[in-house]
Each structure stands twice: as structure tokens, then as C-alpha cells.
Amino acid sequence: MTDKNNKQVLAVSVMPDQTLSLEWEDTQRKIPPEQSRVWKEIYDDFSSRAKSWLYHAGFKEIPTQLSPSLDYFIRFSRCFVETLLKMPELETLRHGAVVASPFGTIAEFMSARPMMAGAEYVTREMLQGLWQGFNASFAGEITAFEGRVSEYLRTQNPDLHPAGRVFFHLVENKNQAQPFAFMATYSTGIGANGKPKHLPLKHAIKTHDDNALLTLLSTVHKAGESSALVADLIESGELFHPLAWDEDDAFQFLKEIPDYEASGVICRIPDWWKQSAAQTRVNISLGDQKPSLTGLDAILDFKPGIAIGDLEFTPEEIKTILEESRGLAFIKNKWVAVDPEKLKKALDTCHRIEDLAGHDMTLGDAMRARLNPDRLLDGIDPGVEVSVSNGAWLASVLKKMQAPEKVEPVLPAPGFKAELRTYQSTGLNWLNFLNTHRLGACLADDMGLGKTIQILALLSTFPKKNKPPASLLVVPASLISNWESEINTFFPALKTYVAHPGFNGSSASGEGRKKAKAKDLKLPKSQLDRLDLVITSYTLVKKYPWLEKYQWHCLILDEAQAIKNPGTQQTRAVKALPCTHRIAMTGTPVENRLSDLWSLFDFLNPGLLGNKKEFSNFAKGLKDNPKGYAGLRQLVSPYILRRLKTDKSVISDLPDKVEMKVFSDLSPKQILLYKKAVKDLADNIENTEGIQRKGLVLSSLMRFKQLCNHPDQLTGSGDFKAVHSGKFQQLGRICETIYEKRERVLVFTQFKEMTGPLQRFLETIFNHPGIVLHGSVSVAKRKKLIQTFQDEIYCPFMVLSLKAGGVGLNLTRANHVVHFDRWWNPAVENQATDRAFRIGQTRKVLVHKFVTRGTIEEKIDTMISEKQDLADQVVAPSGEALVTEMDDKKLMDLFRLSLPD
Incomplete structure (x- = not known):
């Protein structure tokens, strides 16, 4: 990375085949050297091991801010690592460990994906594939590692604490005076069902010597360093016996679970707590009734309520709960967490929203509130979570829109x-x-x-x-x-x-x-x-x-x-x-x-x-x-x-190959030169006959083709500025979209001298180097260029002379083909197109055939389209035979620029 990259950020692009690519993106702000250094280390890791860089990134604590896309995928990898660390009996499972994604992980990451290049390619299947790839990387590396699994994990990050063998269990103790039961167990290996076998922790006292028992309980002692509850269980010896707990004991335990798991203790708890049923929030239901008007200015009805987890309550019900409960409470046949302070704030917010009921709330307000509820309430207490849900009518409209x-x-x-x-x-x-x-x-x-x-x-x-x-x-x-x-x-x-x-x-x-x-x-x-x-x-x-x-x-x-x-x-x-x-x-x-x-x-x-x-x-x-x-x-x-x-x-509704004509207009400079060329042809054709006339017509055809490409191709001067060529501008527009989708394109021209200017122009569009292939490229180099284009590393375009690209190429990475100038021979063009559209291609191929409006290009294209059976006469392999045989009047009508006066 050069010095200029202190103004570049490292970002992830998702490619059409759903692989990940790291790219440097320009930014207006200066990047601190330390941040640039960390990003360069990540990029170098990607360059050296493209298939496992993300897996390894999940183990690292990265002391710097990341771009949203890079942060997203590293958080996904870190989720895998955290799940791996919680797996019991990893050493026993060593060669057969499969880390399953926790409930809701894929859905959560799907909904929270940031704006980034290729975001549309991020699917559930793609994320599941990444997760499977993490499993494969772990399996491959742990098989090759000679030490214990814990030692392998320490080589990845010495601060990681893998799960021990001790489990904390909390279950509901229904119909009992004490509604919860606690027990500590330890695993004694893997059973026939592939899951850990458990024994109550008290059995370890009989079967383990002091050192072994100390090792077994190391994760528990670590948890006791930050938890008074666990410390008391150890000191009193109650850790080794089943316990009946009341709501307060269970609530204290549930709140401390993250600390236990960070210490390596594995917790088995009720699903209602896992699914975040303890969250308290104010919910605003909008649009139960159909408004009289339409559009974002339509006035909607709305009503507030308070939710604890997935249970909805009216303000009156919340007042009753506050009078009767705190901590864990059994309400509506479910245990919920009652935090009096949060509920009081939520109740106050709810009353403030009710006060707004006398004011108009539009559909636009409602939709904006989903993004930023603060818009509804000035000075809303930051400790109150506010959500917005759709009423019956609004839900039905949005459902149809989606x-x-x-x-x-x-x-x-x-x-x-x-x-x-x-x-x-x-x-x-x-x-x-x-x-x-x-x-x-x-x-x-x-x-x-x-x-x-x-x-x-x-x-x-x-x-x-x-x-x-x-x-x-x-x-x-x-x-x-x-x-x-x-x-x-x-x-x-x-x-x-x-x-x-x-x-x-x-x-x-x-x-x-x-x-x-x-x-x-x-x-x-x-x-x-x-x-x-x-x-x-x-x-x-x-x-x-x-x-x-x-x-x-x-x-x-x-x-x-x-x-x-x-x-x-x-x-x-x-x-x-x-x-x-x-x-x-x-x-x-x-x-x-x-x-x-x-x-x-x-x-x-x-x-x-x-x-x-x-x-x-x-x-x-x-x-x-x-x-x-x-x-x-x-x-x-x-x-x-x-x-x-x-x-x-x-x-299933599309042909494998979609062909479309792309019309371009001549630039002012092209128009002037085109009209002059028509005048010169008219002056010279009158007194020319026979083979000289045929040669003049053929050379004129070539000159007009060159002019339609770019005036500098005809004059041999200039730097091929895009503004002087309608085709260049059109090509730039198309390739901007191809780049945004990280797709690849083949650009065919019959002129070798155009390959260089096209390459230089396209590199300004794609911000990546591309490839040029023409007849002068050696066979050995040609193979290397093809491999580069077909490789995993993003190579966005290849510019080919039509004859060089006609045979012996397999370029299925491309799903766009551009015929920059026309050969006027459908068979030749189709043969070139088939470099991309052939066996091995799994994507639809889009073929863009450029035609310059009002010129000889459009007129001959029309002739071919209207009378396909004359195509062979118009575009005989030896040249444009039919054109050379036209009389002077028809010939000049063909060449003359046909634009509105």
C-alpha cells in the first residue's frame, strides 16, 4: 500500500458468485497510520489465503474502526468463534466438531447487512455457506495441529477462554413453592447421540483428585471472581447440590449469564430468556384504519402500548404489574422480567404519546418513526426503547408493496x-x-x-x-x-x-x-x-x-x-x-x-x-x-x-442470451467530421469507376466506422476523451452499472488500435486494471491473460480485437458482451459472443450491440434486421459486397448523416 492510501478505507465487496473481495475505497478524510497498518494486515491476509482470511479475522481483537462492510463480515465470523468457544468437549469432538449457527443468527445478519457493493448477493444461503466454510477451516486446521484444541485456540488469540466441562442448568420448577431449580453438572464425554453426557457435579468429588477437581472447576472459580452469587455457591458448597430458587435468585442468575459464559461455564436456560423476552419497550401501532387520502401526507390513526418481550400490555395493565411485581414475574402464562425503573419510564413515554393523539400523524411520519422514533417525541428518554408496528391497513399495503x-x-x-x-x-x-x-x-x-x-x-x-x-x-x-x-x-x-x-x-x-x-x-x-x-x-x-x-x-x-x-x-x-x-x-x-x-x-x-x-x-x-x-x-x-x-x-422466463441494440449519438466533433467525410466521398465518387470505385467505397466504410468509434481514431491525434465520442459515453454508462454489480465484461472491437484507448478509458470506470487481447499477443501470454480474467481476484473487463477473440477462448466469468463496433456479419459477432456464452457459463449473458444513430451503422443494421435473408449479400465474408455495388445516389443516401434538421 502506497502513501496515498492514507486516504483509503478497506471494504468488502460481494461478488456475483457470492465470494468476498477486499477493495480499497477512496475517502475524503485522512486515515491514522495505525488504522491503515491494521487494514493492510487484513488485506495481506486476504491476498495470501483468500479462502480462510475471514475465519482467522474472527479470532482477532481489532483495535480500530472498520468500514461497515468489513465490520459486518468480521462480526459474523466472530459469532462463529464465540459459538465454537461455547462448545463442550471440543477436545473429544476434535475431528468431528460441527458448529451450528445459533437460533436466529442468519436471520439477524440478513436483516442487518449494511450498504455495500454487492449487498444484493448476500442471501441466507450465502451466509450459511460462509458458516460452513468456517467449519471447514476449523476442521482442516485442527486436524493438522498436533497440540490440544485449547492450545490451538490460544495460538489464534491468547485471550480466548474455551468452554470448560461445567454446565449451569436453570429450569422452571412448575407447581412448586420455589418456581425454579438450579443444578451444576459436568460432562464426561460424548454419548451415542453425539451430545455430551452429564453427571451432577457432586460426583466429581468422588472421581477426581484435588488437582483434577481444581482443573475441572477452573471456569467456575473464574466466574466467581465477578459474581457474588457464584462465589457464595462455591463457598457454601451448594454448588454441588440441586437447589430450589425463588424469582429473585433466578433473575440474578439470568442477568449474569454473559459473565459466566465469558469465563467458560456453559449455561442451559429457558428459551424465553434466550429469545430476549426480558426487553421492555414502548410500541406504537399505526394505521389500523384506511385513511381518507393517499400518499405520505395521509393521516393515520395510532395508539401506544408497552411490550415486555413478545407480550403486549396496556398502560393500565402496566400500572398493575408495577404494584404487584418486580424482578421475574409470571404474567399471561409466561415469565417476564419486570424492571420497575424501565417500566415507569416506558409508562411516562406512553402517556406522552397519548397526548399526541389529538395531533395529526401522517403516513410519512409513521414511516420515518420506524427509522428514528425520536422524531415523534422531542426529548424522549434515551433509556426507553420505542418501536413502531403496522396496524391492519398499513400492514396490508406494505405487504403488497413487498x-x-x-x-x-x-x-x-x-x-x-x-x-x-x-x-x-x-x-x-x-x-x-x-x-x-x-x-x-x-x-x-x-x-x-x-x-x-x-x-x-x-x-x-x-x-x-x-x-x-x-x-x-x-x-x-x-x-x-x-x-x-x-x-x-x-x-x-x-x-x-x-x-x-x-x-x-x-x-x-x-x-x-x-x-x-x-x-x-x-x-x-x-x-x-x-x-x-x-x-x-x-x-x-x-x-x-x-x-x-x-x-x-x-x-x-x-x-x-x-x-x-x-x-x-x-x-x-x-x-x-x-x-x-x-x-x-x-x-x-x-x-x-x-x-x-x-x-x-x-x-x-x-x-x-x-x-x-x-x-x-x-x-x-x-x-x-x-x-x-x-x-x-x-x-x-x-x-x-x-x-x-x-x-x-x-x-426461467429469460433466454440464456439476451441481445439488445444500444444507440449512441455522435458528439458535435464527430458530426462535423462526419459531414466533411460525406462531402469528400461525394466529390470523389463521381469520377471514380471500377476497381478504384470499389476500393474507395471500402476504405470509406472503414473511415466512417472509425469515426463512429471516436474522431481521434480517424485523425490519429488526441487523447481519446470520452466527451468526443457518443460510444465512449454509452460504454461508460453501461460499465458503471457492471462495476457496481462487480460483474465482468468483454468488449470487442475489430480495430487493434482501439484496444489501448478503450483499456485506458475503462480503467477510469472500473478503478481496476483490465486486460487487452489482440492478434499480436503470444500464445503463452494469452493463456496467462485468460487465467487472470477467469481467476477469483476481480478482473472486471477484457478488450479484444474481434479476430483475436474469435476462437480458442473460454471466458465464462463474463456475463456481459459489448460489440463496440459492428462487423456486420452476424456469424462473426455470434462467434465472438460465444466466448462468454458457452459450456461452463452459469449466468445469463447480456449482449450490447452498439449502433450510432443516423449514420451508416444504423442504416446497414436496419437493412440486416429488416431483411435477414439478405444478410449474406450485405455482409459477405470478403467485404460489404452489396454496398460497393450500389449506384452513386443510393450509396450517398447510405453514407449521408440522417439527423433531424
Whole structure:
């Protein structure tokens, strides 16, 4: 790690195959040298033993603060170690010990996972796999270790105290004057059932000499150092006899269990205490009745109560309990812990909440209260835990939001021409449901699952009679062409207007394009009301004030990560647009960064996560309370619909290979050079015949391909800035999403000279080195490069020349293929694609075929698409034969730039 890494933090990324990777992430703050040193030790351990680094990290006491993702997984490993230390007879079980995860551990860690790269890949099965891996690491290392298990554990951490052989048992003694019974036992080996055999501790006096007895009781004596109760049991000798205890004795014992277990004593206690039934909290039930209005401003009914464990009590019942009980009390057929001080504070808080009943509480208030109950009560006693539960109506709404397959179905309009897949119909129903309740929705389906189709289907459901105002779609400028293409294909009846100078106010509908100059892009309200959809770009939102003066029906953001930075003018301008409904679309996981989440929800459902300062304070508190992530997820998850290509509900509905055309627009520099190249061709073609004419056409085809890639490829100058190439910008957008998901991509180009510029550009997107493979790479080096790409260590991309990538490669780590420039020969392109899509591939492959709008690329692509039987004539293996045989007029029509005037 270099000196610059004193501004980098170590974080965990979960890869698509659910393995863990450690990565350095940039931060704005300077990292103390000691902290950097500890992180480097962890990283070095990961680099040297990737399969067991996390297992070993669980044994260590790390004297520094960790990133949330690293802390999360090390806490999970530490949970394994703590469970291992509590296992009796480890030495006897040595070669067959299997550590089972404690009840609720996997569920608890699932709900409390922090925001991190690849959080969506953290599943119950993945965590169970990690736990099994810990078991395998322990089994492998203890088999190779020649000493005792206790000695092995001390080599891992000398401060660890493995469980001894003494057990403390507490059971209910029903129908007796003393309601509890205590007994100490010791294990005498493993029985036929694989569990320890027990004898009462008094038997040890007869069977053990003084030294052996002292060794057996070492954990008990250690516990007695911090427990007066245990010290008295030892001194009086009562430790060696069964005892009947009252509630006070049992309560004192139960409270001290963590100290006993830390000393190595194993405790067997009633399940109701294990499951934290002793916790006291105030619970607010919200939304039993359906409100008269919808949206976050809907007024909800609410009522407070007090819970002790899983039992609910009214304030009147709590008053009775306080008068009659303290310590352990048998209430409603269960033993519960009665802490008078906590109950009095809870009762006082409950009365204060009742005083609020005369004030309005909105759905937004209710949802925010789940994240931060302090919002409900200023100056709430910090010693009182406040929880929020859903009443009948609110629970039913949230249940449908989180189970979209159960939402009432809605059908697209007859003019909608796409046949929706099952999961897409579910998405349509979910979007419609949230729109009906005026709640913002984030459609975050994986790239390639058809988010655009689902949005168009939703737009088709808007009524034609009593038509609502127009909707507004805001997209990166590079995506406008793609939206135009999808609308023309699947919903041509949609009355659409493109508010962008590059499109000159074109109509995307089948009725033809409307011509307009840039200054005429503003439409009066009367015209907007007749439209269904207006499309514009993020950049233009802040430049067109008229967009803010219209009350849009539905405001839709595509690639919504464009507003992740709340401080930019662009983000503020987008959020200021007035609308009735809000939808955000993104193929990028929304769980990767906590900082991005607030800005997204500030657009979707303003105020749901509080203001920026409140959320920042909440985020800071997560360092001391990692379980707070569970509340955050519970709050935001109903508004997010994300399906992965690996989802069981999706995977059977998809082809193994999904191909999609990606339209790019020429940059201003490309447009100038393209028009000049067309003029030069027109001047030269008139007086050229025969073989010279054919050569001129073929060389022109090559020049135009190069120009569509990047103007610097044609001119041979410059540094290949992305801003000068529509394809570079489009590639960057796609690869940003691939990187956020830690997936891998193959980028094919037929030009060797483009491999270097593409590699340099992609390394700025992925923040990782990539690989280049072309015909000049030796066979020996080629094998090494392939192995690097296929290896466990994350290698995000490989740039290949099309011919070099055509044969002899097996690159199944990639689940994205990009054809940066087109060969115009489907067989050649398919052969290259099959480097990723072949035997051994277990993931769906998404193929992105780049096409530059208005250029010869789009026209030849259209010819192939419209008349597949002519494909061999258009793209003969020897060259573009059909193109060379066109007359001058058709040829120039083919080459001429076809953009709206």
C-alpha cells in the first residue's frame, strides 16, 4: 500500500458468485497510520489465503474502526468463534466438531447487512455457506495441529477462554413453592447421540483428585471472581447440590449469564430468556384504519402500548404489574422480567404519546418513526426503547408493496404491442399499485430485464378519457435514441415530444417527426396537455425553466443514479419539478452506498428519510449500532423493486442470451467530421469507376466506422476523451452499472488500435486494471491473460480485437458482451459472443450491440434486421459486397448523416 492510501478505507465487496473481495475505497478524510497498518494486515491476509482470511479475522481483537462492510463480515465470523468457544468437549469432538449457527443468527445478519457493493448477493444461503466454510477451516486446521484444541485456540488469540466441562442448568420448577431449580453438572464425554453426557457435579468429588477437581472447576472459580452469587455457591458448597430458587435468585442468575459464559461455564436456560423476552419497550401501532387520502401526507390513526418481550400490555395493565411485581414475574402464562425503573419510564413515554393523539400523524411520519422514533417525541428518554408496528391497513399495503406478485393485476392498453414476461407484468402491477397510493417507486431491475417496457406498459394504462396531464421522462442524452426506438417498436400510439436540440423537438410516435428549432422547444400548456410524454435530458432540466412551470402527471427518471449527488444544480433542478407521481429507474444496485440512498429517496418520497442533516446523524449512529441497518432496510425496501437475472422467478422466463441494440449519438466533433467525410466521398465518387470505385467505397466504410468509434481514431491525434465520442459515453454508462454489480465484461472491437484507448478509458470506470487481447499477443501470454480474467481476484473487463477473440477462448466469468463496433456479419459477432456464452457459463449473458444513430451503422443494421435473408449479400465474408455495388445516389443516401434538421 502506497502513501496515498492514507486516504483509503478497506471494504468488502460481494461478488456475483457470492465470494468476498477486499477493495480499497477512496475517502475524503485522512486515515491514522495505525488504522491503515491494521487494514493492510487484513488485506495481506486476504491476498495470501483468500479462502480462510475471514475465519482467522474472527479470532482477532481489532483495535480500530472498520468500514461497515468489513465490520459486518468480521462480526459474523466472530459469532462463529464465540459459538465454537461455547462448545463442550471440543477436545473429544476434535475431528468431528460441527458448529451450528445459533437460533436466529442468519436471520439477524440478513436483516442487518449494511450498504455495500454487492449487498444484493448476500442471501441466507450465502451466509450459511460462509458458516460452513468456517467449519471447514476449523476442521482442516485442527486436524493438522498436533497440540490440544485449547492450545490451538490460544495460538489464534491468547485471550480466548474455551468452554470448560461445567454446565449451569436453570429450569422452571412448575407447581412448586420455589418456581425454579438450579443444578451444576459436568460432562464426561460424548454419548451415542453425539451430545455430551452429564453427571451432577457432586460426583466429581468422588472421581477426581484435588488437582483434577481444581482443573475441572477452573471456569467456575473464574466466574466467581465477578459474581457474588457464584462465589457464595462455591463457598457454601451448594454448588454441588440441586437447589430450589425463588424469582429473585433466578433473575440474578439470568442477568449474569454473559459473565459466566465469558469465563467458560456453559449455561442451559429457558428459551424465553434466550429469545430476549426480558426487553421492555414502548410500541406504537399505526394505521389500523384506511385513511381518507393517499400518499405520505395521509393521516393515520395510532395508539401506544408497552411490550415486555413478545407480550403486549396496556398502560393500565402496566400500572398493575408495577404494584404487584418486580424482578421475574409470571404474567399471561409466561415469565417476564419486570424492571420497575424501565417500566415507569416506558409508562411516562406512553402517556406522552397519548397526548399526541389529538395531533395529526401522517403516513410519512409513521414511516420515518420506524427509522428514528425520536422524531415523534422531542426529548424522549434515551433509556426507553420505542418501536413502531403496522396496524391492519398499513400492514396490508406494505405487504403488497413487498410481495408484488400479490398486487391486483392491470392490463396494458390495446395499442401496446409488447408481450410482457411474467415478471414484467408483476412489475407493471407493482408500479400501478404505488401510483394509486401516490407513493414514489424505484424500479431497479437488473440491466437487460426490460425496465423500459414496464414503464411504457404503465404509461399505456393512463386513462384516455379525462386524460391526465403529460408525463415527463428525464434521461441521459445518450439514451434518448434508445427510448425513441423502444416507443416506436412497442407503443407507437404514445404521443411523445423530445425536448432536446439534438432531436429538434422530434416526435417519437408513429405519426412522424415534428420539426422545430432549439428556441422553439418550449411548448404551451395547451399543447403539453395533448401529449402523453415529454422526453428531455438531465442537463436540460436546469436550462429549461418552462419544465418547472407545468404540473406533470408522472415524473420518471431513467438512470436515476444521475441524482445521487444532492448538492448539484442538476439534482436540485430535477427535484424541483412538480408532479403527482414519481418513478426512478436504475439498473445499478441502490444498496451499494448509504450516501446515495438519501438523495434517491429525497426525490421519490421527500422527507421519508428525514432531511439531509437528520439522515447524516442517523448514518453516524450506525457505527455504534450496526443493527440500525435493519430498520433502514425495512423502511426503504417496500419502495424498491429489484429482480436479478439469477432470480428464480425471472431466470426461467429469460433466454440464456439476451441481445439488445444500444444507440449512441455522435458528439458535435464527430458530426462535423462526419459531414466533411460525406462531402469528400461525394466529390470523389463521381469520377471514380471500377476497381478504384470499389476500393474507395471500402476504405470509406472503414473511415466512417472509425469515426463512429471516436474522431481521434480517424485523425490519429488526441487523447481519446470520452466527451468526443457518443460510444465512449454509452460504454461508460453501461460499465458503471457492471462495476457496481462487480460483474465482468468483454468488449470487442475489430480495430487493434482501439484496444489501448478503450483499456485506458475503462480503467477510469472500473478503478481496476483490465486486460487487452489482440492478434499480436503470444500464445503463452494469452493463456496467462485468460487465467487472470477467469481467476477469483476481480478482473472486471477484457478488450479484444474481434479476430483475436474469435476462437480458442473460454471466458465464462463474463456475463456481459459489448460489440463496440459492428462487423456486420452476424456469424462473426455470434462467434465472438460465444466466448462468454458457452459450456461452463452459469449466468445469463447480456449482449450490447452498439449502433450510432443516423449514420451508416444504423442504416446497414436496419437493412440486416429488416431483411435477414439478405444478410449474406450485405455482409459477405470478403467485404460489404452489396454496398460497393450500389449506384452513386443510393450509396450517398447510405453514407449521408440522417439527423433531424
